[in-house]
Amino acid sequence: MAAHDYEAVSAALCKGLRLRSDPLALKLFETQAAMDAVDGLRRPKPGVRFSMCQLIGQARWLGWTLGATHDNVVADSNCGGVMGLNAPGEKYLDGRMFHNVWFATVEGAQKHQAQMPRVPAGKYVGVVASPLAKARLDPPDSVLVYATPGQMMLLINALQHRNYVRCDFTVTGETACADSWGRGLATGEPSVAIPCFAERRFGGVQDDELLVALRMEHLEEVVRGLDWLAARGIRYPIPPYGVQSDPTAAFEVNYAGKM
Numbered sequence: 001m002a003a004h005d006y007e008a009v010s011a012a013l014c015k016g017l018r019l020r021s022d023p024l025a026l027k028l029f030e031t032q033a034a035m036d037a038v039d040g041l042r043r044p045k046p047g048v049r050f051s052m053c054q055l056i057g058q059a060r061w062l063g064w065t066l067g068a069t070h071d072n073v074v075a076d077s078n079c080g081g082v083m084g085l086n087a088p089g090e091k092y093l094d095g096r097m098f099h100n101v102w103f104a105t106v107e108g109a110q111k112h113q114a115q116m117p118r119v120p121a122g123k124y125v126g127v128v129a130s131p132l133a134k135a136r137l138d139p140p141d142s143v144l145v146y147a148t149p150g151q152m153m154l155l156i157n158a159l160q161h162r163n164y165v166r167c168d169f170t171v172t173g174e175t176a177c178a179d180s181w182g183r184g185l186a187t188g189e190p191s192v193a194i195p196c197f198a199e200r201r202f203g204g205v206q207d208d209e210l211l212v213a214l215r216m217e218h219l220e221e222v223v224r225g226l227d228w229l230a231a232r233g234i235r236y237p238i239p240p241y242g243v244q245s246d247p248t249a250a251f252e253v254n255y256a257g258k259m
Contacts, residue, residue, distance in 0.1 A: 009219050010133035016158075016226035017151045017236050020206075023132040023219070024060050025140035026181060028084065028124040032069070035126040039136050040065045044072045052079040053177060053203030059129035060146070061204050065136050069126040078175050082182035083127050084119030102174045116172055117183035117191075142184040142213045152192065152210045154236050158225025159190065159218060167192070174198065184213025 010023050029035035042064050044050060050058075052073055059066045073079040076089030091097045095109030103109040130136045132143055147155060156167060169192040172178045179193035191213045195205040205211070214222070229235065233253050241250050251259050 004139055004216055004220075006135040006138075007133045009216070009223055010131070012223040012226070013145065013219065016223070016230070017147060017155060019145070019147060019151065021060050021146055022063075024056065024144040025130050025132045025134075025137040026142045026144065026185065026213075027128050027137040027140050028119070028185065029067075029126045029128065030124055032125055035067050035069075035128060038065060038067065038128050038130075040130075040134070041128065042066050044068065048072070049074055050079075051198060051202050052083060053199040053205070056129055056144070056177075056181070057203035057205070059131070060144075063131055065128065065130035065134060067126055067128045078113075078116070078178070081121065082116070082118050082175065082178045083185070084121050084124045085127065087121040088113065098174070112173065112175075116175060116178045117170065117186055118178060119182060119185045139216055142181060142188075143216065143219055144181060144184075145212050145214065145219075146205065146209050147212065148208050149210060150238055151236055152212060154226070154229070154234070154238075155212065155222055156190075156192075157234070158222045158229055159214075161225035161228050162221070169193070172196075180211045180213045188215055190214050190218055 013019060013023055035041070049072060052068070055066055055068050055072070058064055070080045070086045073085065076086055078088050078092060080086040081088035093113050095106040095113065098109040098112060099106045103112060128137060132140070145155065167190055170179045170183060171194060174196045175198070176193045176196035177199060180191055184191040193211045195209060195211050199205040200207065241247060248259070
């Protein structure tokens with residue numbers, strides 16, 4: 001596959017995993033001018049603020065190439081803070097914001113904020129989200145793939161098929177976008193998250209969905225891995241065999257001669 005053939009990678013992932021929405025590219029920008037130069041860029045109307053998960057949801061479900069700065073998100077919040085567009089305000093960091101909402105103690109709320117993966121503030125002024133297949137962010141800093149647990153399991157199997165690495169993921173709880181796009185952008189490592197209450201209420205994330213942030217190199221390996229696994233009878237969807245059936249015959253399909 002040609003280097004970073006965005007349309008082909010997106011199509012292969014959607015076909016191999018039967019995704020319900022296209023992979024979404026993310027890119028951070030150090031200057032407003034560089035962000036404004038992105039082809040087909042949309043911006044929220046002046047004075048209108050969204051949560052970051054709403055902005056990501058608009059790009060995901062409406063197919064927009066959407067740019068956002070600190071001025072487009074909830075002021076001094078984790079919405080921009082996870083992306084590095086601002087530092088969270090003191091009421092977040094000292095625990096007041098989440099105390100007696102998500103945490104019974106101020107100490108718990110403080111620990112939640114202190115341990116949250118974030119892109120460090122100060123370098124970036126904006127972020128753009130766009131369907132990967134449109135190839136408008138070349139290269140993206142991260143790509144988001146929304147998937148059911150079964151799809152996510154096979155995606156990870158495909159990623160591991162040639163160069164096995166154990167994947168460890170974090171669970172922040174509320175503000176779980178820190179575990180996906182926050183951690184993914186900050187580290188460049190595959191980052192799976194259980195989307196939080198806000199992502200599901202405001203961002204359009206479905207009840208049965210997980211989210212992973214990956215680099216393009218990871219996605220290209222996943223595409224190779226899906227084809228490789230499919231040739232061995234391992235593909236999505238996974239047909240149930242039955243809880244009371246002797247599995248010997250089914251094992252023989254995948255483990256021929258090894259049982």
